[in-house]
Amino acid sequence: MHFLSREATIARAGFNRWLVPPAAIAVHMCIGEVYGFSVFNVPLTQTGAGWTIPEVGWIYSIALFMLGVSAAVFGKWVERSGPRKTMAASCACFCGGLLISAIGVKLQILWLLYIGYGIVGGIGLGLGYISPVSTLIKWFPDRPGMSTGMAIMGFGGGALIGAPLGVKLMDHFKSAASVGVAEAFVAMACLYAVYMLFGALIVRVPPEGWKPKGWEPDIHLTPMMTRANVGVDRAWKTPQFWCLWVVLCMNVSAGIGILGQASKMCSDMFGVSAAVGGGFAGLLSLFNMGGRFVWSSVSDYTGRKTVYSMYFILGALLYCVVPWTQHIQNKALFVAVTAIIISMYGGGFATIPAYLRDLFGTYQVGAIHGRLITAWSVAALIGPNLVNYISTAKIEAGVPRAEAYNSTMFIMAGLLVIGLIANLLVRPVDAKYHVIEAPKV
């Protein structure tokens, strides 16, 4: 279909580039729902099918795993096909996955949910996550951090929308015969399809050689930026790629460890109610979302290497402060410290595409980003498990519950130090990896 092709999305003269971020945010806002999927876990165990929490928990895990795999595998196809086709494909997979899952709930067949939301939906997540990145970077060569920060902020925002939306839809459709999960899945599929197709409809790529008015690429080059391009097949063989892989993995491991356990951690450390713990988790989600935009925008002025060094140094120091806030029972300070940590966790996510663009150019930056996202999948295993297992082991060994997280905080600080070392090792990519001359502008 020509309408979906890259050629059909080339912007005409006079197109306003500020129409592209809403397209990217529309897609990210929908697929970010995955972070709110846990609201369906308990209702899924009440469908009468006899499913258990560990069994339904696999749906989320498979989806996140497939996000990483599909982003890595389909990255080159995404670059070749252009943003509209990949956004439409992402919509078909993500919304189709929700519909398959609805059928699975109705027929009480769990593997349909694994295939639907987990595998098919997970592929939609991967395609949707990377599809707008290179487009935004090409439209905003003057502010790549800010532009990709906006899209990835949308993913964080999707979590804020998805969880309460799921709860409200289930409440609406609940009846004597149904817990409302299947109906909620169908409603969400329809709603998200509208938004994702809206994004696909308005997205445009810049014509060859386009640049913002008054912006001269050479004037804004820093030693860590290149005008050359590196293809994805060569990029992942460079030391820079693996340094950034470690940077992302360590940053995410440290942040996700706190984010996943926020409510319980707050309750355990300060003896507060579950409602207050939930409030703490809600506040962190806001900082996670805001940090994505703010810190990645800051990186346009400081440079990517500097801003990551700041995430790691300040982050490690703040992690070491967390046990002290528990010791002096200063809840306000604890909240402030963890909020800054989580904002930098979000910032780390959002700044990475611009860092890749600085080092590898714009040619296949979306595909390279796709391969780097495997670091996220690994981090999703490391972070929560570190916090879970260590705190549980401490409690079983007789350490007071309130102090059980202290050693975990120091381990998180250690992870950030590893990330800092990897970041400091990043150097400009050797010219032998450059495969294509930068386009003339």
Added chain:
Amino acid sequence: MKILALAIAWMLIAVPLGWGVYQSVQKSMPLFHGQSAPAAPSTQTP
């Protein structure tokens, strides 16, 4: 016309995002009202 399209596009994004932020702010309110539960047990029961 271009300005209108731009405004509509951003509004379509801002409305659901604003709703999500509002929901999270509502959720985080108990944190600022300082409800304390009875202190958690210091060790896990066997």
